[in-house]
Amino acid sequence: MVVQLSEVFLKDPQSFLQKIQDASLSNPGKPDLQGSLGIEEAISDLFLHKDELEKGMVQDTNFGHEFFAGAIKMNDQYWRGCRYVLNYSEDESYVDESKIALDERYSLFVTNIPGEQIPNQSNYLETKEENEVFKELTMKYSNRTLEKGDFGFCVKCYGGMETRIRVCQAVDMLGMYEEPSEYSDGLPILHLITFQDYKQPFTTYPSEEEAKQLQSKLLTQFNKVLGDNVASKSLLLCLLSNVVHRADSFIVGSFSLNLTNCTPVCAFRIISLLKDLTNRTVVQKVNVHELNKEPLYPRSDGDTLSIGRLQLTPGTLLILDETELSSGTLNDTGVRNVAFLSFLLSQQEITFAYPFSSYNIQTDVRIVVLSHGKSILPVNVVYASKFDESSMSSETSLPSDESEALSNYLKLWTRATDIPYDMLEFIQSNYVGSRRNGSQTNEKVLSIEINCSRLYAKSLASKLVSREHFEEASRLVEQWTIP
Structure with missing residues (x-):
């Protein structure tokens, strides 16, 4: 009919x-x-x-x-x-x-x-x-x-x-x-x-068994360009992140990642691979010249609204490439662009500039920052990657069937994953115990552990976080620097 x-x-x-x-x-x-x-x-x-x-x-x-x-x-x-x-x-x-x-x-x-x-x-x-x-x-x-x-x-x-x-x-x-x-x-x-x-083309999510196999294949591909397993797992969690809740200025679910020790050659290979695997990727170079050139944000003169290069839709993967960043002087446009980027990373909001005011639109953008040293922008975690150009694969393209399968796997980012009540009790008990034993874990670190346990569960197509997922996330957190 x-x-x-x-x-x-x-x-x-x-x-x-x-x-x-x-x-x-x-x-x-x-x-x-x-x-x-x-x-x-x-x-x-x-x-x-x-x-x-x-x-x-x-x-x-x-x-x-x-x-x-x-x-x-x-x-x-x-x-x-x-x-x-x-x-x-x-x-x-x-x-x-x-x-x-x-x-x-x-x-x-x-x-x-x-x-x-x-x-x-x-x-x-x-x-x-x-x-x-x-x-x-x-x-x-x-x-x-x-x-x-x-x-x-x-x-x-x-x-x-x-x-x-x-x-x-x-x-x-x-x-x-x-x-x-x-x-x-x-x-x-x-x-x-x-x-x-329209967040992404419709797809059927993989089963838990299929997701486990696809996760392993994807980490193998990431290892070829990133050089180590911690960097690969960190990147995977970032690609699967999404905003699940907002409470005032506190954003739950977002996970921005800064991979350091990265050269322009490394950045090129990473970007090429990620473009093959994601259907909506924007790359923005962050250096003095690019920051000073033009506003990255949408702006109005009172009559018409001009688009900004980073007027992005929810679901976009934004890669910020700082590998060519060097010392220099920012003009007014550059200062405003840094403020715009900082607000986007910290609040997941896009600022629209008007002659005498501005307003912000909530978004949900996955963000990876590639840089030599620590990024000039606020991120959730920093990891010093063990890049070795001599041992890294220069070939980043994948066979079309494998690329499609891994691309569909990454669409798990839209899937919801919950933390059951018994796991919340375990996490709370574990946190209290570690504090009593003199651990330096604070509420910020705990929040990242909880978020990443949810993302790790999602990477295995699990709808619920388990103790195994939380412990794997905790091991990763130990390898990161949390600003």
Whole structure:
């Protein structure tokens, strides 16, 4: 039945949508155009679990607002819905105001998902050659995209849909496409029908037995470029981390890692491998030149919002490369960039700068810092890696089938792992006992041990933390420097 309905929709989407909204406007009185008119509910069941939807990052949620004719009274008898009607007949273009019910829609600006590895180009709106006529019109939006070849388009939201979409969110979207025109300043328009949050492509999590094998394979690959097992396990935990709770300025679940003793050659090999294994990776060099060059954060001049190189979506792996950092003087932009990065690492929030104020958006970004010495940025843990370029493998590429399996394994980062009550009692008892015996373990170290035991359990696809997981995490913590 669902397949049949989806085929009917794809054959003539406008007629399909027209029937749904007209059915909701069957009462003779002036219609109430609040909500989706039943359209989103009907369509989301058909399409939201398919990997064929338009994908993008919401760069700006305040891209415009307009009123339009949401419904027209036909023959003084019934109301005809006008949402998703892109072309009006000549008769419908001239209607008495008393026969029009006004509706409103809000616009978003959507662009590429930063760092996204694009397996299927058809899932992205791209500028077509025939749209070159509008090139000058679209130039005024170039501050909203990062690279010359990046796309940008306007998304129009109906029925309050915009209230459920956040800036920086990566979304899967289904909508009616409208060609660029002078009216749209040369931008393609997507009239949004339904959407869902897009953290990563859908995958089936591995079983515990499969996860154990995949964990071993992945650590072997990491050892080839990192040089030692502690660095490999530390990196694995970082890649599986995610924010699970916030309490004021205290962030639970986030785990940022600084690997030191790293050279530019080592960094290149690590980055190449991680890009193969993750579907959304952004690399940012951190040195005086890069920090002073341009703002890394999104900023507004009061009229328009410019994208920042680190306006990232939740789920991104951010690699900060400090291996070329040397002494120098930071200008005002550089100082602000360091403050932005420090806040991102410590609070998992992205700062938006305005002329006389700023505001922060919560995010969930996994962060690895590669550096010679200790990073200039605040991290959860520091580990002095035993890099040896002479013995490290220069080959980082993996066979496609192995790369896909390990990439799917790393999608465990979204999975929840709980700590049962009996384990909490054990951890508390262990902490009290160690303090009595003169241990230097403090609450900060304990917090990291608890978080990493959860991450280690996750690496084995376990939904619950066990004593074995906690003890393995504790052994790792002993090898780290905790700032």
